[in-house]
Amino acid sequence: MNRFGYISGEGYAFTYQIGETPLGSAADIYERNGQMVGLRTMTAQRVDRFFVWPFGEDNLEPNTCKALIKGNRLLPSLIEKQVSILYGNGPQLYIQQNTDDGTLSRQYVKNDRIRDWLESWRENGLKDTFETYLNKCIRSYYYSEGIFSKWHVSRGYRAGLSGFLPVVGLEHVDELRCRMATTRNIALKTDVEDADFDKVMVGNWESWAISSEYKIYPRMDYTAPLSRNSAISYSKNPNYGEAIYASNVFFAGIKEWIKGCNATPEYINSFLENSLSARHHVIIPNGWIKVKEDELQQLCDINARLQAEGKSQSEFAKVKIGGKEIEVGTQYRSDLLNELIQAEMTNLTNFLAGRGKNQGKTYATRSVVNQDGNIEEWKIEEIPQKYKEYIEALISYDKRADMVLLSAKGIDSSISNISSDGVISKSGSDTYYNYLVYLTQQALPESIICADINYAIRLNFPEEYKAGIRLGFYRPTVKRQEEVSPSKRISNQSEL
Numbered sequence: 294m295n296r297f298g299y300i301s302g303e304g305y306a307f308t309y310q311i312g313e314t315p316l317g318s319a320a321d322i323y324e325r326n327g328q329m330v331g332l333r334t335m336t337a338q339r340v341d342r343f344f345v346w347p348f349g350e351d352n353l354e355p356n357t358c359k360a361l362i363k364g365n366r367l368l369p370s371l372i373e374k375q376v377s378i379l380y381g382n383g384p385q386l387y388i389q390q391n392t393d394d395g396t397l398s399r400q401y402v403k404n405d406r407i408r409d410w411l412e413s414w415r416e417n418g419l420k421d422t423f424e425t426y427l428n429k430c431i432r433s434y435y436y437s438e439g440i441f442s443k444w445h446v447s448r449g450y451r452a453g454l455s456g457f458l459p460v461v462g463l464e465h466v467d468e469l470r471c472r473m474a475t476t477r478n479i480a481l482k483t484d485v486e487d488a489d490f491d492k493v494m495v496g497n498w499e500s501w502a503i504s505s506e507y508k509i510y511p512r513m514d515y516t517a518p519l520s521r522n523s524a525i526s527y528s529k530n531p532n533y534g535e536a537i538y539a540s541n542v543f544f545a546g547i548k549e550w551i552k553g554c555n556a557t558p559e560y561i562n563s564f565l566e567n568s569l570s571a572r573h574h575v576i577i578p579n580g581w582i583k584v585k586e587d588e589l590q591q592l593c594d595i596n597a598r599l600q601a602e603g604k605s606q607s608e609f610a611k612v613k614i615g616g617k618e619i620e621v622g623t624q625y626r627s628d629l630l631n632e633l634i635q636a637e638m639t640n641l642t643n644f645l646a647g648r649g650k651n652q653g654k655t656y657a658t659r660s661v662v663n664q665d666g667n668i669e670e671w672k673i674e675e676i677p678q679k680y681k682e683y684i685e686a687l688i689s690y691d692k693r694a695d696m697v698l699l700s701a702k703g704i705d706s707s708i709s710n711i712s713s714d715g716v717i718s719k720s721g722s723d724t725y726y727n728y729l730v731y732l733t734q735q736a737l738p739e740s741i742i743c744a745d746i747n748y749a750i751r752l753n754f755p756e757e758y759k760a761g762i763r764l765g766f767y768r769p770t771v772k773r774q775e776e777v778s779p780s781k782r783i784s785n786q787s788e789l
Contacts, residue, residue, distance in 0.1 A: 336480060341504035343474045345494060346485065346537050352498055355437055355469045358541060361551045362436065366558075367695060368551070371702050372435045376428070379735055379742075381768030384427055388761040404762060407754055411764075414462035419445060421464065423746070427766075429465040430742045439529035439539030441466040441493065442745040444513060446522050459519050460749040466525060470495050473527075473537055474509070486536050493525040518752060528744040530737070547701045554694035557687050575641065577634070578669030585633055588612075590625045597623040614640055704731065732768060739765055 337344040338352065348354050362368045386407060387399040411423045421429070426442075433440045443464040449457035473490035482489070496507035513526035529539035589612070596609045600623050612619040614636040621629065743764055751758040 337482070337485070339480060340474075340494070340507070342476055343492070343494060343504055343509070344477065344479050346473045346490060348468075348472060348498075348538050352472070354538075354540075356499060358436060359469065361548065361555065364555045365551055365698075367554070367698055368702075371698070371704060372432070374704065375435050375702070376431050378731065378768070379431055379738055379766060380428065381766045383767060384424060384743075384764055385767040386762055387765055387767075389763070399765070401767060402762065404754075404757060407750060407757060407762065407764075410458060410753060417445075417461045419462045419464055423462070426463055426465050427742065427746070431738075433465070433468055434530070434738055434742050436541065437468050437539055438532070438541050438741075439468055439527060440742065440745070441468055441471045442526050442528070443510065444518075444521075444524050444526065444745075444749075446519055446524075448522065450519070458753045460753050463745055463749060466495060470497065471525070471527075472498060473512075490537070493527070495525075518748075526745055528741050530741055547697055550694050550697045554691060554698070557691045557694075561684065561687055574674045575638070576672040576674070578671060580669040581671070582630070582634075586630055589621060589629050589633065592621045593623055593625040596621060612636075703734070729770070732770070735766075735768070 335347065335350065337346055339345070345352075349357070351357075362372070385401050386404055387401045389397055390400050392398050414421070414423050414426075430440045430442070443466050445461040445464065447457045447459060447461050450459045472494050473487075474492045474494045475490045476492070477489070479485060479489055491512050493510045493512055494504075494507040495510065510523060510525045511521055513524045514520060518524075532540045592610045592612070599609060609623075610621060612621060612633060614633065617636050617639070619629070619632055619636060743766075747758075747763050750762065750764060754762070
């Protein structure tokens with residue numbers, strides 16, 4: 294028999310318990326349920342003959358990251374701003390030079406051979422252009438700080454035919470589908486490192502399947518990069534203490550804030566639309582339960598006698614509560630009592646919900662005298678409803694969560710257009726200097742995102758690479774309006 298319960302209906306709800314025994318603390322409840330909280334030990338998981346290193350404790354960290362971020366009202370637009378700022382005007386070839394004052398600057402250059410190769414990817418059978426490939430890489434970086442790339446090596450080059458470039462192109466592979474693997478038994482190895490894994494398994498990891506369900510690729514071997522027709526490389530932002538996969542530091546640190554922020558609208562809507570906040574707590578006396586249990590057993594005995602006399606079931610005794618009939622049957626069972634309690638609670642809910650139709654009516658309860666001679670009564674205790682405080686607390690949490698997410702992403706409110714009060718900074722100088730500072734922080738993300746494509750340029754065009762040609766993103770420096778001639782200022786442009 295359930296000693297605690299919750300009843301809701303027609304915009305009304307209350308909790309109940311049987312008897313007045315204290316509910317106990319949360320720790321007591323966990324102790325009774327036998328639940329234990331602790332850290333799981335990471336170990337390689339076996340899929341047929343392969344040993345796979347899980348991506349997170351449940352092997353679904355990228356999937357969790359994607360779901361939480363996608364369900365957040367703020368983070369997708371923040372990441373989109375980061376993608377747009379880093380991408381700038383798109384990928385361009387450049388040579389980095391030393392200036393006279395000792396600083397470094399980029400000189401953007403044209404190179405027809407490299408440009409022709411970049412623009413031939415789709416013609417050579419790849420599914421994406423090189424711009425789309427880089428766009429996907431940027432997004433992978435901002436979601437997981439790691440990028441899987443599939444290398445397509447020219448069969449003509451491997452056959453020794455002249456005129457073929459070694460690398461046909463690169464293909465982005467979603468990190469949700471990639472896991473590091475090996476055929477070596479490392480299940481019991483206590484010191485696992487990146488070099489232990491020479492394969493990448495690609496497939497749907499939300500359902501652990503047999504190995505035939507996955508595609509198996511060798512990892513890129515930089516000692517013999519052109520030895521395979523296809524291989525997968527993994528470029529990542531190395532994180533402290535993470536040997537195998539990149540770990541999104543911002544996500545790991547604020548995961549609980551994201552969960553709370555995502556749940557706030559649901560809490561508010563549930564509270565306002567469904568009124569699921571319990572208004573009363575009902576205590577049912579143990580004596581009433583005992584009386585009802587005896588009555589049900591007596592009715593079962595009566596029905597058993599009627600059955601023995603050949604009576605039909607339509608003549609059997611039933612219990613009717615609030616318009617609901619309960620079939621008692623001929624043999625007592627414990628769920629009969631639960632069904633009766635639920636029916637009584639539903640009847641009480643309908644009465645309390647009211648909506649004007651219960652005016653002038655009463656709801657009667659039955660008190661009983663226990664074996665000690667004390668009277669046990671039904672008790673209906675009102676639970677204070679602090680609607681205003683509840684909603685304000687949720688809104689305050691939401692604002693704080695916004696600031697946590699912004700600071701974790703490192704985007705000032707003057708750039709993101711978000712502040713604690715929903716108003717952006719109106720100072721042009723604030724926006725300008727914060728944007729410049731943010732631009733100075735793009736070197737590391739760009740180096741990781743472009744690492745594979747620049748290595749492909751090195752393999753295909755060794756002379757150009759030796760001359761310093763690299764691929765990066767062209768991000769023009771925004772000028773302040775006072776530095777622009779009046780005719781070219783935004784305020785004087787008739788068309789944008």
